[in-house]
Amino acid sequence: MDAYPFPVKRCRISPDIELAYMEAGRGPNSLVFIHGLGSYAPAWSKMIPLLAEKFHCVALDLPNYGLSEKGDFPFTMSFFAGCVESFIQQLGLKNVMLVGHSMGGQIALTMALRKKVAIQKLVLLAPAGFETFSEEDRAWLRKFVTPSSLEGLSVEQITQNFDLNFSTQKLPEDASFMLEDRLKLREKYPAGYRSFCEMIALCVEGMLSAPVFDQLHTIELPSLLFFGQEDYLIPNRFLHPAKNPQQIAEAGQIQMPKSQLQLLSPCGHFIPWEAAESVCERMRQFL
Numbered sequence: 343m344d345a346y347p348f349p350v351k352r353c354r355i356s357p358d359i360e361l362a363y364m365e366a367g368r369g370p371n372s373l374v375f376i377h378g379l380g381s382y383a384p385a386w387s388k389m390i391p392l393l394a395e396k397f398h399c400v401a402l403d404l405p406n407y408g409l410s411e412k413g414d415f416p417f418t419m420s421f422f423a424g425c426v427e428s429f430i431q432q433l434g435l436k437n438v439m440l441v442g443h444s445m446g447g448q449i450a451l452t453m454a455l456r457k458k459v460a461i462q463k464l465v466l467l468a469p470a471g472f473e474t475f476s477e478e479d480r481a482w483l484r485k486f487v488t489p490s491s492l493e494g495l496s497v498e499q500i501t502q503n504f505d506l507n508f509s510t511q512k513l514p515e516d517a518s519f520m521l522e523d524r525l526k527l528r529e530k531y532p533a534g535y536r537s538f539c540e541m542i543a544l545c546v547e548g549m550l551s552a553p554v555f556d557q558l559h560t561i562e563l564p565s566l567l568f569f570g571q572e573d574y575l576i577p578n579r580f581l582h583p584a585k586n587p588q589q590i591a592e593a594g595q596i597q598m599p600k601s602q603l604q605l606l607s608p609c610g611h612f613i614p615w616e617a618a619e620s621v622c623e624r625m626r627q628f629l
Contacts, residue, residue: 362409367394378444382408472594570609
């Protein structure tokens with residue numbers, strides 16, 4: 343893929359999983375970037391150049407995402423957390439700070455709760471896991487998000503889903519490669535696209551089945567939280583229409599004793615792209 347702004351490297355973390363990643367910069371501290379649902383390492387393309395002067399930046403593709411190895415994996419939060427933990431250990435990274443977006447934020451929180459690798463700080467951008475769901479909510483989502491429903495989305499619907507990630511409700515021109523990569527997979531590799539849709543449904547199930555909100559109070563890592571005021575994905579507009587992003591953000595932040603919250607506006611869900619400069623400026627102060 344041409345989307346990767348830095349050379350792609352490989353790291354085998356188990357006999358059946360090889361992860362693709364890109365890295366830039368040097369420094370005593372390593373920032374490990376964990377992308378969100380349906381995304382990949384190039385999602386961090388705007389932030390890494392702004393941080394690489396002072397930090398060792400490493401962005402990976404999770405299993406079955408981007409250029410990483412494809413396989414029949416469970417796609418639970420603990421599975422992904424274990425993969426990132428093994429990745430950190432294999433590369434021998436020191437002074438690790440996790441930077442997670444959306445689902446990647448819930449993976450980072452899961453790692454902080456597991457405490458299987460040393461983590462210095464957390465930076466969470468619109469993290470999944472702050473919004474809570476009832477059993478009825480979960481049942482609705484499981485019924486709505488299925489491999490067949492995802493595979494049946496039209497080009498227009500896929501485009502609209504990308505648009506909803508941004509405050510303007512329009513995918514920026516410089517981010518259009520993400521949509522193009524998705525449509526290319528759909529059009530030229532139908533079997534691969536089918537597997538992708540199956541994985542996305544399992545990832546959603548993985549997030550629903552491993553809620554972290556009630557454990558946030560046990561995380562004592564210094565944490566910097568970002569939420570966009572115009573986030574159209576958090577909270578879920580169908581299940582929680584009376585709530586807004588600030589309420590979700592503050593509910594989670596209050597639970598984390600050593601956290602700071604930065605609300606961004608205008609900014610939607612795709613904070614790494616839409617607010618890269620302001621986020622990196624604040625991160626440099628925090629880190």
